[in-house]
Structure formats: C-alpha cells, structure tokens
Amino acid sequence: MATKPLSLLACVVASSLACSFSYRTERNFDEALDLGDAEHLILRAPQTDLSVRPREDADTALLRGRWYALGGTAKVAEKHAKAATFDVVDYDESVSVEAYWPSDAHGLIELALDALYLPPGHDFSFVGEGGDVDVIGIVEFVDVEVGWGELRVAGLREGADVYTGGGDIELRTDRTTAFASSLRAITLAGDIRVEQNTRGVVIAEAGVGDIQVRIPSDENISLYVYGARGVEVDLPRVRQTLPSGEVRRQLDDGEIEIWVVAHDGYARVFEDPDN
Amino acid sequence: MVVGPGYQGKAKVSTAQGDTVAELDLTESARSTVYLPPGDYRIDLPEADAESFSVEPGGRVRFGEDPPPPVIELAPPAEGPTPPKASERAPSPAPARTGAGDLPRSTQRKAAASVVVPGLGQMLQGQGPKGAGILIGSLGLVAASLLSRRPPADPTRRDLLSEGARLGGFGLATGALGMLYAGQVMDSFAVARGRRAQADPRWRFRFEAQRMFSLRFSPTPGGVDYLRDWSISLLGQPAPRVFVGASDLSVHVDSPGGANTLQAGLRAGYRVVERKALWLNLSGGVLGQFSFSDNPRYGDPDAGPQSPSSIDASATFFAQSELQWFIVDRWSLNLTPRFYVPVGTRRFGRDLAVPSGAPSFELGTGVGAQF
Numbered sequence: 001m002a003t004k005p006l007s008l009l010a011c012v013v014a015s016s017l018a019c020s021f022s023y024r025t026e027r028n029f030d031e032a033l034d035l036g037d038a039e040h041l042i043l044r045a046p047q048t049d050l051s052v053r054p055r056e057d058a059d060t061a062l063l064r065g066r067w068y069a070l071g072g073t074a075k076v077a078e079k080h081a082k083a084a085t086f087d088v089v090d091y092d093e094s095v096s097v098e099a100y101w102p103s104d105a106h107g108l109i110e111l112a113l114d115a116l117y118l119p120p121g122h123d124f125s126f127v128g129e130g131g132d133v134d135v136i137g138i139v140e141f142v143d144v145e146v147g148w149g150e151l152r153v154a155g156l157r158e159g160a161d162v163y164t165g166g167g168d169i170e171l172r173t174d175r176t177t178a179f180a181s182s183l184r185a186i187t188l189a190g191d192i193r194v195e196q197n198t199r200g201v202v203i204a205e206a207g208v209g210d211i212q213v214r215i216p217s218d219e220n221i222s223l224y225v226y227g228a229r230g231v232e233v234d235l236p237r238v239r240q241t242l243p244s245g246e247v248r249r250q251l252d253d254g255e256i257e258i259w260v261v262a263h264d265g266y267a268r269v270f271e272d273p274d275n
Numbered sequence: 276m277v278v279g280p281g282y283q284g285k286a287k288v289s290t291a292q293g294d295t296v297a298e299l300d301l302t303e304s305a306r307s308t309v310y311l312p313p314g315d316y317r318i319d320l321p322e323a324d325a326e327s328f329s330v331e332p333g334g335r336v337r338f339g340e341d342p343p344p345p346v347i348e349l350a351p352p353a354e355g356p357t358p359p360k361a362s363e364r365a366p367s368p369a370p371a372r373t374g375a376g377d378l379p380r381s382t383q384r385k386a387a388a389s390v391v392v393p394g395l396g397q398m399l400q401g402q403g404p405k406g407a408g409i410l411i412g413s414l415g416l417v418a419a420s421l422l423s424r425r426p427p428a429d430p431t432r433r434d435l436l437s438e439g440a441r442l443g444g445f446g447l448a449t450g451a452l453g454m455l456y457a458g459q460v461m462d463s464f465a466v467a468r469g470r471r472a473q474a475d476p477r478w479r480f481r482f483e484a485q486r487m488f489s490l491r492f493s494p495t496p497g498g499v500d501y502l503r504d505w506s507i508s509l510l511g512q513p514a515p516r517v518f519v520g521a522s523d524l525s526v527h528v529d530s531p532g533g534a535n536t537l538q539a540g541l542r543a544g545y546r547v548v549e550r551k552a553l554w555l556n557l558s559g560g561v562l563g564q565f566s567f568s569d570n571p572r573y574g575d576p577d578a579g580p581q582s583p584s585s586i587d588a589s590a591t592f593f594a595q596s597e598l599q600w601f602i603v604d605r606w607s608l609n610l611t612p613r614f615y616v617p618v619g620t621r622r623f624g625r626d627l628a629v630p631s632g633a634p635s636f637e638l639g640t641g642v643g644a645q646f
Contacts, residue, residue, distance in 0.1 A: 017636040018443070018446065018488060018489040018490060018612075018636055018637050018638040019489055019490050019491070019635070019636055020489055020490070020491040020492075020502065020629045020633055020634075020635035020636075020637075021633060021634050021635065022491065022492065022629065022630050022633035024492060024494060024496070026496075068493075068494035068495050068496070069494055070491075070492075070494050070630045070633075071630045071631070071632070071633075072616075072617070072630045072631045072632020072633040072634075073632055076630060076631060076632060077630070080630075103534065103566070103568055103585040103587050104587050104619065104620050104631075105620070106529070106533060106534060106568070106620075106622075106626070106628065107529075107620065107622060107623075107626050107627050107628030108494060108620065108628050108630050109494060110493065110494040110495045112495065129530070
C-alpha cells in the first residue's frame with residue numbers, strides 16, 4: 001500500500017523541520033533622560049549587557065541601544081519593536097527608568113543596551129535579569145544587581161554594592177580620592193577581585209570561586225577571612241597561610257571592616273604596595 | 276487467553292476468511308486465554324491438524340485433552356468491548372489479550388527490572404545482547420543529551436548554525452532517550468509474554484503524555500532558542516477509526532515577574548493506517564492559552580506600565596500526523612510531527628514565545644495508553 005511509505009516519509013521530512021519561522025526587526029534608540037534635580041538614577045532592564053560611562057558637559061543622561069522584536073509578519077515585528085519603550089518616573093530625589101513592553105509581546109522582545117552616559121554627581125543603580133555590566137568613571141555610589149553576568153566597576157569614589165547570581169566581579173576604587181569608599185561584592189559562582197584604594201570597608205563573598213582583596217593598609221582594621229580551599233593573609237602585621245579555615249584579627253580600634261568569605265574557594269587579602 | 280500446559284510451539288487462530296486473529300507461542304508450562312467475538316474460525320495447533328470451529332454469543336469452545344489438558348478457551352469477554360460488525364471483523368479482528376496476572380510473579384519481577392536499569396529486564400529473560408544494546412544506547416543518549424545541553428563556554432563559537440545544531444541535537448537526543456526508555460520497559464513485558472503486540476482498534480479511551488520541541492530564531496541576531504511543551508491528552512473513539520478529545524493540557528511558567536499560562540486544546544483525527552502494531556493517525560485541532568501576569572512591566576499597553584495585571588488569550592491551529600508503535604497491546608510509543616500557526620502569541624514558558632501568524636513545525640515524542 002503506497003499510503004504508508006508516503007506517510008512515513010512525510011513524518012520524517014516534517015520531523016527535520018522542528019522550527020518556527022518568523023520575522024525579525026530591530027529599532028535603534030537614543031533616549032535622553034531628564035534627571036531634573038534627582039541625584040540618583042535607577043535603571044531596570046531585562047537581559048542585556050550594559051556599559052556606563054560619564055557624560056561631561058550635559059544635564060541629561062543618555063541611554064543608547066536597540067530593541068529586537070519577532071513577529072509572524074514583518075508588520076507585526078515592527079509593531080512589537082515600536083511598542084517597546086522605557087517608562088520614566090521622577091521621584092524627585094531619584095529617577096526610575098524601566099524597560100517596558102505590552103504583555104502580548106512578552107517573550108518576543110529583547111533589549112541590547114550599548115551604553116548609558118550619566119552626568120556627574122549622580123548615584124547609579126541597575127537591576128538586570130542578566131548580562132555583563134561595566135561601569136567606569138562613575139565616581140559616585142554604584143549599586144548593581146543582576147541574575148547572572150560579569151561585573152566590572154572602576155573609578156569609584158563613594159563606594160559600590162554589587163551582586164551577581166553567577167559571574168566574576170571586579171571592583172576598583174579611585175586612587176586619588178580622600179573618601180573612604182565602602183565596597184560590597186557578592187557572587188554565587190565566580191571569582192571576586194577587589195582593589196580598595198581608600199580606607200574603606202570591604203565585604204566580599206563568593207559561593208563557588210576565589211576572592212582576592214587588596215587594601216592600602218592594615219591600620220585600624222577588623223579582619224575576618226574564610227576560605228574553604230585555602231586562606232592567605234599577607235599584611236604587615238598579619239601573615240598567615242592556611243590550607244582551609246579562617247583568620248580573625250582586630251588591629252588598633254578595628255573600625256574598618258574587612259570581611260572576606262569564599263565558601264568554596266580560595267581567599268587572599270594583601271596590602272597594596274603602591275599606596 | 277489461556278494456554279494450557281502440554282503444547283510447545285506456535286499456534287495460529289484465524290477467521291474463516293483466512294485473516295489471522297492471534298498467534299500464540301505455546302510453552303509446556305504456560306496457559307493462555309483468547310477472547311473472540313462470535314463467528315467462524317480456524318485453529319492450527321503445533322503437531323496437530325487444523326480445525327474449524329464456531330463461537331456462539333456467550334458460548335465457549337475448548338481444545339485439548341487430559342491430563343494435563345492443553346486448553347484454549349474461546350469466548351467473548353463478559354464485560355468486553357462490543358463485537359464489531361461483520362464487515363469490520365475481517366480486516367480488524369479482535370486481538371489476543373494477555374492479562375498481566377497470567378505471568379508468574381518471578382517473570383513479572385524480571386520484566387520490571389527494566390524500569391530501574393534499561394535493558395536489565397531483557398538480560399534477565401535471556402536476551403543478553405538486546406539488553407546490553409539497550410543499556411549502551413541509553414547511556415549514549417544520556418551522554419549526548421548532557422553534552423548538547425550547555426552552550427560552549429567560548430561565546431565566539433555560538434553562531435547560528437552551531438547553536439541550531441546543538442539545540443536540535445539536544446531535542447532529538449532527549450526525545451529519543453525518553454522513547455527508548457519507555458519502549459524498552461514495554462518490550463521487557465512483551466518478552467515476558469512471549470508474543471508480539473496486537474493493538475485493539477476498538478479502544479474507547481486513550482491517554483497520551485508527550486513532549487513537543489522546536490527551535491526558533493531569537494530576537495537578537497545569531498541566536499537560537501529551544502522551545503518545549505510537555506502536555507497530556509485525553510481522547511475517546513466515538514466511531515471506528517475516529518477519535519476526538521482534549522489535548523495539549525499544560526501549564527507554562529515564565530521567570531519571576533513574567534506570565535503564567537494555562538493551555539488546553541481540542542483535537543480530532545482519523546486513523547489512516549492500521550497494522551497490528553503500527554498505526555498512523557492524521558488529526559488537527561486548536562489549542563488555547565490564557566496567560567496571567569501581575570508584573571506592571573508587561574501590563575496593558577493602553578493602561579501603561581502602572582497597570583496592575585493583565586490577561587492575554589491566544590489560539591493556535593494545528594495539523595499533525597501521529598505514528599503509534601504498539602510494543603504491548605495497550606501501550607504505544609508516539610512520534611508526532613506537527614504544523615501550527617498561532618493566532619495571538621503562543622507562550623512556552625521561560626520567557627519564550629512564538630509570535631502570532633508564524634508558521635511553525637514541532638516534533639512530539641511520547642507514550643500512549645488505550646483502553
């Protein structure tokens with residue numbers, strides 16, 4: 001009977017096409033954000049990489065990137081791309097910027113942020129679903145929380161509080177500042193590297209991964225270091241190496257907290273020889 | 276079906292027109308019962324002449340002699356399905372049925388070993404090479420599934436072609452693994468019973484569990500996404516070869532802050548090819564989705580981002596073929612290529628969707644049981 005082999009052949013052909021065919025479009029944007037008197041910009045976005053850079057000689061922030069969208073037809077794809085936007089709410093002291101799209105486009109839109117240019121004098125917070133974040137030259141306080149992705153924050157003066165669900169973290173404070181920057185870094189899986197160039201607090205915690213913390217001096221610190229796979233403390237007044245375990249010391253008044261915990265990794269704290 | 280002790284070899288029961296109704300592997304120590312609708316039949320027993328006999332409604336026919344009598348009882352089941360019309364009986368004879376309780380307990384335990392370790396049941400029942408092949412094949416598919424599950428660490432190696440191949444391989448490997456596992460468990464019990472499966476075309480109720488998979492191009496250029504949909508179906512057969520019922524019953528969940536989706540469908544179809552152990556159905560239907568979100572980010576566009584919640588609905592129209600391979604009488608492996616077009620966004624959970632109007636193919640693998 002010819003029906004059977006033909007039907008079976010049809011099955012095989014269709015099986016090889018387990019694929020959905022749709023149209024894709026993209027829309028570039030340059031979104032100027034009027035911050036008014038606000039000193040704090042809060043940005044919430046879906047999965048995307050992000051670079052944040054200072055914007056000198058300007059009062060407004062600039063958000064640059066593009067929306068990608070799918071549609072069953074080219075027209076529907078364009079409609080979705082146009083519908084995606086940012087919701088900006090001014091709370092006087094802060095401005096909240098949140099990616100937004102209609103519910104029927106959920107799952108069909110992706111965002112790629114090239115950069116956020118931020119005028120000086122503003123703190124910055126970013127909440128993202130995932131992606132690498134790179135903040136350089138923003139001297140005010142930086143607060144980043146992402147589901148996954150690598151975080152790199154450099155040139156800080158007032159401190160940082162960063163968290164990633166998975167990925168390496170690198171924090172570096174501005175060497176020239178006289179402020180005591182407070183640094184806090186947490187990753188569930190990844191390595192942490194902190195260069196604390198001010199007389200400020202350091203809190204670093206890694207679920208799985210190694211931690212390396214450089215501080216300018218051991219004066220007046222309260223030190224706690226734990227590493228499940230090894231501990232090394234290399235300070236002028238504390239030198240200790242352990243295959244596993246913790247080191248706890250208070251030097252002078254112990255006013256500056258240095259708290260480093262590598263739950264499943266190697267922890268190292270050492271003094272910055274350049275400072 | 277009762278196969279009385281004393282016979283060794285193959286026996287065949289056929290209709291007066293010559294269509295085979297049942298083939299029996301008789302052993303010295305086992306018994307079987309064959310249930311037949313009323314009609315004229317013929318039986319070929321090992322080392323004996325062929326005999327013709329008639330089955331009357333409610334009657335029974337017995338072959339054999341004492342002691343111990345090799346007995347084959349032939350009678351309609353007390354609460355069995357309605358006998359088919361004479362015109363249907365010849366091409367679709369009633370199948371032979373073996374109750375699981377007829378198997379010795381030790382044999383059942385050996386057969387069930389395949390539930391724990393793929394192929395072990397076959398090995399314990401004297402089919403070592405086959406069992407070893409199943410075990411090696413299962414391990415190979417597990418390895419293939421694990422290897423294709425994660426993208427390469429080097430992002431420069433994640434181009435469209437390699438990601439498509441990786442995710443397509445993952446879908447095929449996991450589908451094949453599930454089919455192999457279910458199939459070898461069924462086969463282990465088929466080995467214990469000592470005969471091939473014969474599906475009953477007069478089933479009344481069918482349950483199916485399946486996983487559909489397909490790929491889509493990501494909104495971001497160069498990306499591929501893996502879409503999968505686990506679901507169950509509950510079907511009935513109101514007329515010969517025709518089936519209808521609820522299908523694609525499922526729930527999809529997005530990441531926190533996304534939408535939760537309830538899915539249910541209607542499906543109707545017709546069996547176009549019907550062999551003893553291999554059926555092919557063509558069917559079509561529609562599946563509906565209702566998605567609920569309380570995240571303002573995905574709110575009503577007219578109400579703006581501050582909208583507290585939203586409800587979306589969509590319908591997806593589909594046509595599919597279903598290849599059913601019966602390894603034991605009631606249980607089958609199902610391979611289901613499907614073509615569909617959504618009207619409204621079809622959601623798959625994990626923040627993935629197919630847009631309205633996008634022509635799409637997906638491949639389903641699963642198991643079915645009919646009664």
